[in-house]
Amino acid sequence: MREFINRVVSITLRNKTYFQGVLINLSDDWCYLKYIPVDYIVDGFVLINRRYIANIEMTDDDIFTENILKLKGIISEKNVKLDINNNVNLLLDLRSKIEIIKIELKDHHKAYIGKINIIREHSVKIHLFSPNATWLELETFLYKEIRAIYFDDDYINSLKLILPSII
Template structure:
């Protein structure tokens, strides 16, 4: 497990990296103890420092849990692992996933659906906590600190959205 200290952030991010690309690092997010909660992609330019956790017991426990993420065949980590934000957002858009954006200068996160992907930016529809359209935005990759997918919260919101479309 690695602990990522980010510029302009008080809290660090802990996880197990599965990919270090030119522009982004992909981790399986470990918010607390032995809990895994989705994938996070960190903008490499926002990483201030990385430390390696050396708890042998935790490493053994987490190894099996982490393997289950790969066995679950999430295409984004077993097949076409993205090297940069453009590749990542193309996968998110084509998979019709909700994502969570953490921006450089803000202490809040935004949940949304990617509408269009460009070489240096995205168009995204931001949703509120009830999955209703809140805003449409143009976001440049350089302004993004992290992107999260497959978290429990995002999966729950996706289920709510799907159920709303069915009814």
């Protein structure tokens, strides 16, 4: 799989959900991508929990997309360096470097957006906020139940502009 680093790949999850992105790094627990939600548009980053991944491959479509992204200068851009070899270190990195994240659990139709509050050995506590950018409650998530973590995408960055600071 290391041969796919800095290449466009397709990832199929066990529930047949599909991701495409530029593979930044890979560990036993996480797959770190520059996220391509549609066509040749890169929108932020995603960390996918490896326990949910069924397959990682490079298709002809991925090669075509990669060529376009190289022409756009996106493949060679610097990425946020994260320690993905350990859940605690990963969340510490995300808390210090990213601030606001979106978490997707087993059900990909529901996502939680918030600020990392407390990091434990097997879980993380997130201070959630609503789609209207109002702060909600703290909620705990087990690492093993987190399917994907998104950050630095247009939706999150837009909400950050109007999000009131925490007192």
